Amino acid sequence: MQTPLIDDLISALRVLPGVGAKSAQRMAYYLLERDRKGALRLSGALQEAMDKVGHCEQCRTFSETDFCPICASSKRNQNEICVVESPSDIAVIEQSGIFRGTYFVLMGKLSPIDGIGPDEIGLPLLELRLQQQDCSELIIATNPSVEGEATAHYLQQMAKNYQIKVSRLAQGIPLGGELEYLDSGTLTQAFISRREV
Structure with a gap:
């Protein structure tokens, strides 16, 4: 059984794309067991990015x-x-x-x-x-x-x-790329997008 703080950490890590319950648990245990300095650095970088990174007024990409x-x-x-x-x-x-x-x-x-x-x-x-x-x-x-x-x-x-x-x-x-490994949709697009040489 895990403590509430460990459960919260695992749950927080699951917000990342492609990270399920088991992966999140492995990450949490790794950070707690082997890399507390790295975890603190990660925590600080996340906090600073969330506070200071917004969007460019012209193109909408991330910008400080x-x-x-x-x-x-x-x-x-x-x-x-x-x-x-x-x-x-x-x-x-x-x-x-x-x-x-x-x-x-x-x-x-x-x-x-x-x-x-x-x-x-x-x-x-x-x-x-x-x-x-x-x-x-x-x-x-x-x-x-x-x-x-x-x-x-x-x-x-x-x-x-x-x-x-x-x-x-x-x-x-x-x-x-080799033709034999292409799917039909990709090959269709290649024909449609062809240009004169």
Whole structure:
């Protein structure tokens, strides 16, 4: 039998994605048995992040200031906006070094069944940005799920209202991938997204 404090710790660890009861219990015991300094550091970092990390006023990504470093940079092309579902998507794109524009983070995707409409993912703020900013291209980088595709369609219609060029990230065969290991949906997208060489 565990004490109430240990039960609370295990329960708190279960808020993490993919962490079930057993994993949370192992983590809690590990921290208590072997790494109390690490646990205190983790606790302090969590507290500070919760207190000080908010959202960028322009793109909605996580930021400790009113504007994130990307939106505040004069070296970024402010006329190109890449729309992504989450801040982690920005991290992946930035690691590639290929995109030099700015972003807009939806913090989700349209899902009427779950009660998530345009307001819940910040689309009125994006529309205001499209009205006020000289945007030359809206790049849609939502995931290829049913909800992601519905969100992409909504974004496409919104951008067309302002005569803004809309593009979608190509989807299909990964670099180094072999055809025999692809599912039919991925192969279909690869054919649809093919370009002339």
